[in-house]
Amino acid sequence: MQGSRLHSCPLQTPAISKRAMAFSLPLRRQQLLSSHNQASSTRRCHSSAQTGLNISSSGSSSSSKLLSPIHSSSSSSSSSSSSSTKHFLQPCVLQRSQSNARQLLGGLQALPAAQQQWQAAQQRQQLLPSSSSSSSSSSSSEASSLHQQRRQQQQQQQQQCPARQRLPPLRATFAAGGDDGLVDPKPQFLEGISGWRRRWTMVLLCFVAFMLCNMDRVNMSIAVLPMAAQYGWSTQTVGLVQSSFFWGYLLTQVLGGIWADRFGGKLVLGLGVVWWSMATAFTPIAAQMGLPALLAARALMGIGEGVAMPAMNNLLSRWVPVAERSRSLSLVYSGMFIGSIAGLALSPGLIGALGWPSVFYGFGSLGVLWYGLWSSKAASTPSEDPLCSNAEKAYILANTSVSGKSTRSIPWGKLLSRKEVWAIIVCHFCHNWGTFILLTWMPTYYNQVLGCDIFKSGIFSVLPWITMAISANVGGWIADTLVQRGTSVTAVRKIMQTLGFLGPAFCLTQLQNVSTLPAAVACMMGAQGFDAFSQSGLYSNHQDIGPRYAGVLLGLSNTAGVLAGVLGSLATGYLLAHGTWADVWRVAVILYLVGTVIWNLFATGERIFD
Numbered sequence: 077m078q079g080s081r082l083h084s085c086p087l088q089t090p091a092i093s094k095r096a097m098a099f100s101l102p103l104r105r106q107q108l109l110s111s112h113n114q115a116s117s118t119r120r121c122h123s124s125a126q127t128g129l130n131i132s133s134s135g136s137s138s139s140s141k142l143l144s145p146i147h148s149s150s151s152s153s154s155s156s157s158s159s160s161t162k163h164f165l166q167p168c169v170l171q172r173s174q175s176n177a178r179q180l181l182g183g184l185q186a187l188p189a190a191q192q193q194w195q196a197a198q199q200r201q202q203l204l205p206s207s208s209s210s211s212s213s214s215s216s217s218e219a220s221s222l223h224q225q226r227r228q229q230q231q232q233q234q235q236q237c238p239a240r241q242r243l244p245p246l247r248a249t250f251a252a253g254g255d256d257g258l259v260d261p262k263p264q265f266l267e268g269i270s271g272w273r274r275r276w277t278m279v280l281l282c283f284v285a286f287m288l289c290n291m292d293r294v295n296m297s298i299a300v301l302p303m304a305a306q307y308g309w310s311t312q313t314v315g316l317v318q319s320s321f322f323w324g325y326l327l328t329q330v331l332g333g334i335w336a337d338r339f340g341g342k343l344v345l346g347l348g349v350v351w352w353s354m355a356t357a358f359t360p361i362a363a364q365m366g367l368p369a370l371l372a373a374r375a376l377m378g379i380g381e382g383v384a385m386p387a388m389n390n391l392l393s394r395w396v397p398v399a400e401r402s403r404s405l406s407l408v409y410s411g412m413f414i415g416s417i418a419g420l421a422l423s424p425g426l427i428g429a430l431g432w433p434s435v436f437y438g439f440g441s442l443g444v445l446w447y448g449l450w451s452s453k454a455a456s457t458p459s460e461d462p463l464c465s466n467a468e469k470a471y472i473l474a475n476t477s478v479s480g481k482s483t484r485s486i487p488w489g490k491l492l493s494r495k496e497v498w499a500i501i502v503c504h505f506c507h508n509w510g511t512f513i514l515l516t517w518m519p520t521y522y523n524q525v526l527g528c529d530i531f532k533s534g535i536f537s538v539l540p541w542i543t544m545a546i547s548a549n550v551g552g553w554i555a556d557t558l559v560q561r562g563t564s565v566t567a568v569r570k571i572m573q574t575l576g577f578l579g580p581a582f583c584l585t586q587l588q589n590v591s592t593l594p595a596a597v598a599c600m601m602g603a604q605g606f607d608a609f610s611q612s613g614l615y616s617n618h619q620d621i622g623p624r625y626a627g628v629l630l631g632l633s634n635t636a637g638v639l640a641g642v643l644g645s646l647a648t649g650y651l652l653a654h655g656t657w658a659d660v661w662r663v664a665v666i667l668y669l670v671g672t673v674i675w676n677l678f679a680t681g682e683r684i685f686d
Contacts, residue, residue: 274464275395275472279404281450282388283411285349288446289384290415291422292356292377292439293321298423299432303363306432313367320371322642324378329635332383333390333627334486340456341391341627344383346447352380353443360433385634390627393619394457397475399560401619402568402612406552409611413545420538476623486628490685496621497629499678503573503614504633505640506671510580510664511607512641513648514540517660518600525657526593536597540604547608551575555612565620565681573613573675579606581668584661614675622685 296318304314336344355377362373388408396404419439426434455461458469491497518537522528528536551572558568583603590596618629644664651659 274458274461274468275400277453278391278395278455279407281446281454282345282391282408284446285345285384285450286388286408286411287415287418288349288439288443289352289381290412291419292352292443293381294416294419295356295423295435295439296321296359296374298420299427299435302427302432307363307367317367317370317374319642320374321378321381322638324375324380325382326378326635326638328379328382329386329638330628330631333386333625333629333631335383336387336390336627337486337625340460341387341394342450342454342456345387345391346450346454348380348383348387349443349450350380350447352377353440353447355380355440356436356443357440359436386627386631389618389630391456393623393626394476395472397472398565398620399475399556402555402559402572402616403549403552405616406548406608406611409615410545410548410608413541413548413608416541417538417545420541486625487685491622491625491628491632494621494684495678496680496684497632499674500614500617500621500629500633501636503671503675503679505636506667506674507576507607507610507614508637508640509644509667510584510603513644513660513664514580514600514603514607517645517648521657522593522596526596528593536593536600539597540600543601543605544608547605548611551609551612555616566679567681569613569617569620569681570676570679571613572609573679574672576607576610576613577668577672577675579603579609581665581672582606584665584668588658588661617679617681620681621683623683625685 300314300317303309309317332344332348355373359370359373359377362369392401392404392408423435426438453463455464458464458472461469518540522532522536555568555572558571559565580603583599583606587596587599587603590599614633615630618633619626622629647663648660651663
């Protein structure tokens with residue numbers, strides 16, 4: 077209370093003083109200009125004002141102090157005007173006096189509330205010196221009582237304000253059920269009819285983009301079989317074609333994050349989808365031109381898909397509140413799983429009916445159609461979106477910890493000097509080692525160990541993707557529910573990622589002891605199902621610690637994750653040539669355990685970068 081000077085009496089506020097001055101000025105003009113009739117009219121106005129004064133003085137004894145100079149002025153005006161010459165009463169002067177009298181009455185009606193505020197301020201001033209002179213026990217009790225009084229005053233002020241003009245604190249907003257209580261006077265059609273939110277549109281568009289991403293990626297695993305037969309490729313050539321995608325994919329992980337943070341996620345993700353869709357559609361033409369052209373086309377496709385994850389992370393960090401972050405990210409990442417399922421399911425039918433080039437032409441054209449919708453419906457931030465209601469903008473800005481401004485410079489030294497960043501990078505490597513082994517070598521395991529043919533191996537390879545799609549969304553809802561109920565973000569991220577590490581480790585340990593197909597499929601599905609909980613742990617943590625640099629942070633960690641996939645595939649081939657499948661699973665389990673220890677020691681859910 078020391079920062080603001082209080083008036084010694086609520087009746088001496090500037091607002092009341094201005095009203096008194098406004099009322100007295102016309103009286104002085106009447107003293108010089110009005111006639112005997114004007115004086116009598118003025119006395120009637122003063123008598124009505126004095127009646128209002130008597131009524132208000134019953135609630136506040138100090139109101140007479142304010143009106144005493146005015147009453148004396150009116151008395152002198154009456155005495156002086158009685159001796160003046162008679163003139164006709166001017167209507168404008170009378171109207172002005174009556175208006176000022178009504179203003180004064182309105183000010184007098186506000187006096188009791190002002191007096192209550194002044195008394196509360198006096199009580200707070202009396203509490204402060206007493207708390208400093210008392211003992212430690214009495215000071216704590218007085219401080220708690222002062223805190224309770226302030227809370228009561230804040231609650232009274234909030235009850236007097238409209239709901240849409242308040243920006244409640246983070247947990248209060250979550251407890252109230254998000255922005256359902258904020259009503260915009262001019263909502264969009266979907267918001268007004270169905271309660272749809274603009275941020276859900278952004279999440280849905282990102283989901284479709286990631287579905288197209290994996291559809292274009294896995295179609296080669298099916299189309300490569302007739303392509304190899306047509307062009308006479310060897311096994312080594314097939315492996316070279318499959319790996320050429322990662323050449324470009326590695327190049328744009330960090331660059332995609334930098335571009336998204338600087339130019340906005342809408343532009344980067346949109347151009348990325350168009351880029352890899354055109355490269356996908358160009359694949360049949362490149363294959364006819366020769367192997368080098370085909371490898372270049374696949375590498376260009378990897379360049380386009382490399383910016384997808386950093387750009388998406390940048391978008392959701394600005395669009396999705398913290399309490400909805402886990403399930404939103406899980407939904408978007410499940411688009412990759414559903415895209416893999418759709419690509420593996422649709423490719424054989426298209427190849428059998430229209431030939432293998434139809435897969436690339438058909439899937440590539442879907443990306444162009446998506447971009448038409450993206451360019452008209454998406455925005456990098458809520459502030460730049462004309463379709464987003466004012467109420468939703470206020471809710472998002474109040475519950476996200478990043479501004480809408482683009483990032484012009486990246487503090488590389490600061491980012492790489494924090495142990496929390498290195499915890500994400502190392503754990504991403506440990507996570508992707510096992511994930512890429514399961515997804516890449518699963519059909520080979522079914523064929524070599526369990527004796528399945530190619531058709532059955534493909535069917536059983538789809539089942540873990542379905543498990544991942546379901547588990548990712550279930551884990552997202554669990555994580556957000558824990559945050560809404562008051563669990564710290566750090567605890568939620570550690571719990572979910574620990575499940576994402578120890579669950580697959582346990583299932584792979586059991587995989588060494590099974591010999592039947594149903595048991596092996598169950599272990600694979602369990603490993604991938606628990607692995608999907610990482611979407612609410614590791615993959616959500618970039619936005620927690622540095623929302624402004626979320627794209628760059630994901631680019632750094634995903635680079636390590638892609639390296640784990642490349643090195644893991646090479647190491648698996650070496651271990652199978654000199655050992656058994658048990659050695660392959662043992663290495664993956666060890667890395668899962670290492671990642672669990674590092675994550676629980678150094679990871680955090682708190683914001684550490686401005």
